[in-house]
Amino acid sequence: MTDFHRIKRLPPYVFEQVNRIKAAARANGADIIDLGMGNPDLPAPRHVIEKLVETAGKPRTDRYSASKGIGGLRRAQAGYYERRFGVKLDPDTQVVATLGSKEGFANMAQAITGPGDVVLVPNPSYPIHAFGFLMAGGAIRSVPAEPTPAFFPALERAVVHSIPKPIAVVVCYPSNPTAYVASLDFYKDLVAFAKKHELIVLSDLAYAEVYFDGEPPPSVLQVPGAVDVTVEFTSMSKTYSMAGWRMGFAVGNERLLAALARVKSYLDYGAYTPVQVAATAALNGPDDCIVEMRDIYRRRRDALVDSFGRAGWPIPTPSASMFAWVPIPEPFRGLGSLEFSKLLVEKADVAVAPGIGFGEHGDDYVRIAIVENEQRIRQAARNIRRFLETADKTLHNVVPLAARR
Numbered sequence: 001m002t003d004f005h006r007i008k009r010l011p012p013y014v015f016e017q018v019n020r021i022k023a024a025a026r027a028n029g030a031d032i033i034d035l036g037m038g039n040p041d042l043p044a045p046r047h048v049i050e051k052l053v054e055t056a057g058k059p060r061t062d063r064y065s066a067s068k069g070i071g072g073l074r075r076a077q078a079g080y081y082e083r084r085f086g087v088k089l090d091p092d093t094q095v096v097a098t099l100g101s102k103e104g105f106a107n108m109a110q111a112i113t114g115p116g117d118v119v120l121v122p123n124p125s126y127p128i129h130a131f132g133f134l135m136a137g138g139a140i141r142s143v144p145a146e147p148t149p150a151f152f153p154a155l156e157r158a159v160v161h162s163i164p165k166p167i168a169v170v171v172c173y174p175s176n177p178t179a180y181v182a183s184l185d186f187y188k189d190l191v192a193f194a195k196k197h198e199l200i201v202l203s204d205l206a207y208a209e210v211y212f213d214g215e216p217p218p219s220v221l222q223v224p225g226a227v228d229v230t231v232e233f234t235s236m237s238k239t240y241s242m243a244g245w246r247m248g249f250a251v252g253n254e255r256l257l258a259a260l261a262r263v264k265s266y267l268d269y270g271a272y273t274p275v276q277v278a279a280t281a282a283l284n285g286p287d288d289c290i291v292e293m294r295d296i297y298r299r300r301r302d303a304l305v306d307s308f309g310r311a312g313w314p315i316p317t318p319s320a321s322m323f324a325w326v327p328i329p330e331p332f333r334g335l336g337s338l339e340f341s342k343l344l345v346e347k348a349d350v351a352v353a354p355g356i357g358f359g360e361h362g363d364d365y366v367r368i369a370i371v372e373n374e375q376r377i378r379q380a381a382r383n384i385r386r387f388l389e390t391a392d393k394t395l396h397n398v399v400p401l402a403a404r405r
């Protein structure tokens, strides 16, 4: 059997390699502190779980639901956008519920991508931002991830030199993996650029509510006229710690959302109705659970920056997201992020995500997720301190020369 066309576009997940070593270490009894995957460890809010339980078993709730989401859920999402961003959305035409934002993003890529269409994707980025388009038969061109003024000349160069002309640009702020945040002024320039070059803007706002300092992250749709070119994705996974429930949203441009809804109508019948009813309750408030979530991650962020810094590994302080994007300590930089991450599991009992898993420009970094409690984070720092103190010996004894870059 020859290789499958689509599967050739999906190399094995880099993170799997670290996961295998992690599983082997655990099987040998090691207590691995897992700061690798961005899997929220907090429980969903009590009142949301109660709503789910109350709804399950009611008449008609076991039937197929609505692919683009029940009306009440779409109205609740429109309500959230109005409260939080001052953005008015028509729940019938400008909101689609998705089976997690990742599914929504991937199916949007399916909906809009023709063979060989070029899409501008930040590097490093969350893998689906690139692979959604590669799976759909498109091609990607990397652009910088950092939302600085240098971003636009790079974007302009990418537009001018892409053949064919790109159809879309992806942005994600607060960003996974880099924790970069963007200002509304940046989005104003982005929308103007997109309109000038006839680009679709796909904004992943999964971390809209996970911020610690400064202003809450804005939405691209706050820019007047952005809705002409923009679809934005949000998620219940991080805001309400409901990652396993698979509930997210796409909102914005009607024509793009109609295309997404069409693809989804062939693929799914919507989430289990009680999940949608409970998600509606979450979005309609109260919001104290969001404040609590933020406080917990902020304390963990502070513990990470403080304890790792004192252990000899300075952490750039993330102001939002669930991640720190951290340069590999100097003595180990030559190893590359995958070998370094494997070494951390084996020698320090700490798992992190290798930056290379997010793109070639990530290889000098690892991503540290604050998904363990403060005590475990401080324990990780103690392990790291011992690891760094023996760096010379480790490099000399353990790492075969061949593994060094």
Ligand SMILES: Cc1ncc(COP(=O)(O)O)c(C=O)c1O
Pocket: 038, 099, 100, 101, 102, 103, 126, 172, 175, 176, 204, 206, 207, 234, 235, 236, 237, 243, 246, 247, 248
């Ligand atoms: C930037 C970003 N987008 C989307 C997702 C996936 O979210 P969901 O659970 O809504 O599919 C994640 C999860 O880690 C993420 O980091």
